[in-house]
Ligand code: IDP
């Protein structure tokens with residue numbers, strides 16, 4: 559079973575999309591293994607987006623992520639890293655497909671509602687950055703045998 563890191567960004571929280579977003583992951587068939595509602599420190603935001611530190615939008619991205627609370631989550635399931643990116647949609651919401659989270663709710667790249675890890679290794683390092691081992695619950699959904707053959 560794979561795990562991925564998902565974060566509802568400040569715009570998703572402010573716009574009242576928490577319930578809808580969680581529901582999409584739940585109804586798809588993934589299992590929640592960790593979740594916290596939190597303010598993000600500059601240090602954490604800079605580490606999380608460290609790969610983009612030379613990009614012109616880095617400062618405004620860190621300002622945005624630290625501007626208002628986020629929902630940090632870990633979801634589990636078969637191929638969840640790739641599948642979550644599909645549910646989320648392309649980075650720029652103006653071209654994200656309808657039916658995806660960004661395609662349904664966003665209009666601009668700097669306010670694209672949600673983050674999802676882009677690869678298995680990234681997911682592992684992002685989960686370790688945002689969560690301690692004790693904050694993650696190992697459990698098995700009663701629907702598992704109806705989701706997987
Ligand atoms: P991703 O979130 O789809 O993985 P990345 O390219 O990793 O996209 O960029 C990280 C985040 O940085 C994006 O989700 C978006 O919020 C922001 N971002 C990316 N490119 C731009 C840009 O050109 N202008 C403003 N913000 C950007």
Ligand code: MG
Pocket residue numbers: 676
């Ligand atoms: Mg990315």
